[in-house]
Amino acid sequence: VIGGYTMSFLQNGKVYHIRINTKMIEDKKTYYFLEDFETGTLFELISHYIQMGLNTPHFKVFLRQSCPLPEQH
Secondary structure, three states, rough: OOOOEEEEEEEEEEEEEEEEEEEOOOEEEEEEEEOOOEEOOOHHHHHHHHHEEOOOOOOOOOOOOOOOOOOOO
């Protein structure tokens, strides 16, 4: 999706990618992975899953640290 977001994370040595979905509610954009938790900012979305963990059909993962940004050349 053009202009969309994806979160990538490492679990047991394998890289996973999850699309961050968006939708408009009363003229405000909300962000979510699953429709059980929606929020108005990407920061709040990631903060929620740092605390609560992200349940997938295969495992539960707690987000711990972000990847460093690549160095600018």
